[in-house]
Amino acid sequence: MNRVAVVGISDMRAARRRDDATFFQLAYDAAKEAVEDARLTKEDIKYCFFSTANENFNRQPLMGIYIAEALGWSQKPLFEFTNAGGASGSALSAAYNYVASGQTDLVLVVGGDKISDADAPDLNGFQNLIVYGNDCLFEVPFGTGLGQFALLCQAYMSIYGITEEQAAKVSVKNHGNALLNPNAQSPKKISVEDVLNSKVLAWPIKFLDCSLVSDIFAAVVFASEERAKELREDPIWIKGVGHANDVGKFGWREVMNPGMNFGQAPVMRAAAKDAYRMAGITDPLNQICVAQVQDGFTWLELLTYEMLSFCGEGEGGKLIDEGATEIGGTLPVNPGGGCIGHGHAYGGIGMFDMAEVVKQLRGEAGGYQVEPAPTTGLVETMGGSGMCVSTVFILERG
C-alpha cells in the first residue's frame, strides 16, 4: 500500500442554525475550503466521497446526486455513505483505500448535516427522525433515539461503577475547551452541578450530557505521497486505519461479541485494534499526543477511553478524575471542545475530527494548541444505531 497524507482541511465554524445556507451550500463551502487549503482546484481531483448521517434529515432524498450537482462533479465518480455518526468514517476509510491502492492520487471527502432543516416544529422533530434509524420492528415503536444510548450509559455505569459526576466532568471539560476555540458553538464555563441539575432527557442522560445540534459540514483532501510532497511542506500522514461494524439491535450485541457486556462498545475496540497494529501503537496513552473522539454523550467519551485502551476496563472515570485528558494532560481529548462544546458535524464528524487533529499536528490550533507540538494524533468516529459503526485513524506529522 502507498502512503497517504491529508493535504487539505475545511474551516470548522460551527453554528446551531444556518439560515443563510442550504444543505448543499454547506457541502459546497466545506469542499471548496478543503480543496483551496490543499492549493488545488476541483479539476485536479477525480474521486469524491460524500457522507451524511441519515437521508431523513434532509427534505431531498438521493442526496449524493445533488451533492455531485452542487460540486459540479460531472463525468467523475461520487460515492455516498449513510450510517449516522459512522457515515464519515466509512467514507474516509474508502477514500483512504482509493489512494493507498494507487487507484488515484487525490480524493475529496466531504460530509455533514443541516439539522436545523429537520427540527420542525422544534428539536423534537429531529429526535423523531433519529428514532427511525433504530430497528424498525423492535425499537422504533418505543420512539426514543436517546433510549438506546441511555441503556448503554446505564449499563456502563452500573457494571463499572462510573458515576454521573464523572460523566459530567466530560461536559465541563469540553464546554470549557470550547472557550479557547473561536469556531466553537457552545463555549461556556459550567460546573459538575450544572450538568447534574440540567433537564433529564433519558435518565441517566441529561441535557448537558448531550452533544450539540449543529448545521455544519467538514471536508478533507487526501493525496498520494508524491502529490503530498509537491503540495505542502507539512503533509500529515495517515499511519493507521481501522473500521468495524456490529449488529444494530442493541439487545443482540452481547451474543454477537462473546466476552463483552452491554456496558461496552466492542466495535470501537475492533477498529482501534486494526489501526494500532497498522501504526505500531502499543501504548496509546503515551504514544498518542492528541485525540478527537465521538463525544455524543458524556459517558461515551469515558467509554471510548477504555475501548481505545487509553486506560483499562472500567477506568474511564478515573482517567477524567486525574485530568489526563484535559489540555495539558497526558493525552488531551477533544481539545477544541468536540461534539459537546465545539460542534456536531454528525454525518461529517470524521472529517471534522480529522481536520481538528490535522490543525493540532500542523501547530495551527491557536488558543487550544496542545503543547509541546504533537507528533501523533488519533481520530475516532462512532455511530450507526446506538453505536454499531466505528472508525479509528492514526495521523502523524513529518
Next chain:
Amino acid sequence: MEIQSDVFKAYYKMEAEYNYSYGRISKFFRELMENRRIMGSKCRKCGVVFCPPTSDCPKCWTPTEWIEVGQEGTLLHYTIIHMPALWVEREIPHTLGLIRLDGADTGLMHYVDETDKTKLRNGLRVKAVFAEERKGYITDIEHFEVVTSMRKAR
C-alpha cells in the same frame, strides 16, 4: 462568501405509508397477536436463542427453529425516558428496559411499568402484560411489570 440578510425558510411535511413484510419471522408476530405467546428463534448450529427473533442466525449463517420463550424474564438495564417521539402515547416519564426473557440469550427492548428510580435495579424479575387489542406489533405486549414475591407465589 457574503452572508445574505434576506434569507427565507418554509415548512414542509413528508409522509409515507408502507405494507411491510415480516417474512420468515411472521410467526413471532402472529403468536404474539393471536395466542399471547412469545417466540424465540434458536440457531440449529450454535444454539443461541434470539428474542427479538431472526430466521437465520447472523453468527453461523444457519437457519433457526422456533421455540417458545418465557413470559417472564430479567431486567438487564433500563432508562427513564422524559422525551419520547411524537407517536408514543405512553405517559412520561416512562421506563424502557432491556429484558432477557427466560430461555432467550439476547435482550429485548420494552417498557417496564415502574418509574421510581429507587425501585429499579439491574436483575429485577419482570413479566409481560399483553395489550387487550393486539395488531401484530411488538407493542402487542403493553409493557413488562415488576414481579413481586407475592405475585410470584400466586
